[in-house]
Amino acid sequence: MIPQTKIDALVAIDKPKGLTSSDVVVRCRGALSRATGIKQKCGHMGTLDPIADGVLVLGFGRAARLFDVMQHKTKEYRARLEFGRETDTLDSEGKVVATTEVLPTEEAIKNALRAFTGTITQIPPKYSALNVNGVRAYDLARKGKDFEIPQRIVTVYSLTADGFEYTRNGTVGALTLDTVCGSGTYIRSLCRDIAASVGSLGCMTELRRTRCGFFGETDSIPLESFLSDPLSGLVPVEYALRKLLPCVDTDDKTTFMLKNGRICDIGSDDKICAVFNNGSAVGIAEGTRGKYKLTTRLCE
Secondary structure, three states: OOOOOOOOEEEEEEEOOOOOHHHHHHHHHHHHHHHHOOOOOEEEOOOOOOOEEEEEEEEEHHHHHHHHHHHOOOEEEEEEEEEOEEEOOOEOOOOEEEEOOOOOOHHHHHHHHHHHOEEEEEOOOOOOOOEEOOEEHHHHHHOOOOOOOOOEEEEEEEEEEEEEEEOOOOOEEEEEEEEEEOOOOOHHHHHHHHHHHOOOOEEEEEEEEEEEOOEEHHHOEEHHHHHHOOOOOOEEHHHHHHHHOOEEEOOHHHHHHHHOOOOEOOOOOOOEEEEEEOOEEEEEEEEEOOEEEEEEEOOO
């Protein structure tokens, strides 16, 4: 045990199906707190639904302040899309609200995918954690409330289909989608919209996040492994910052000024960058034309 040590680090957990992201946070926070002998702070860097498994990044201590930066990094998913039915949650755990016998061909699907790459609009699921007038959308949906979620603009960098499951007449009953996308993209909505574009209905039946920012599957630790050895796999906040943002090293005088809320010239042309002093993380600074202010503090 490392006694009375606050941990400032990230870790990628391979989340199993059936657990919420909050479940994983609570378990990992408890394990690390017991291992260090002091209560640790912890938060996730982007939620995964209980139906999903895969890469869930956690931030301990000051590293939890990197949430906004991690949210804007690309994510990769592998999902199974099943045609012929739609559910209220847009996944296989919801109530079936419509069915159809119209199933698409492989050619129709491949042609349709072209319209779902680049900057697109989509309507998020009503069963989601989005806020609607201060209330979680899934709470309103569970109560049977009538409400609408406005469409949003998202970015899909690449979208490919394979693993086609054919019916007896040669149409496609299900397939696997590999998606590289930006922040805020709902794979459940993507499945619904792709199915609609080929004249069918569809829902997501499986989902695995294979990458979140610079963390891939090979960088992730099975949940049970982390719980048994919570000091393994921790990525120092300094290492993470150098992976996430352009970096600058400031002298002692500039660092002091930044820490005290002053606007400084830090010798950068980037709108946002990570600031270091003598190898230690100071924080994240934002600005233009030489005028930068520390917006996220990661130091004492």
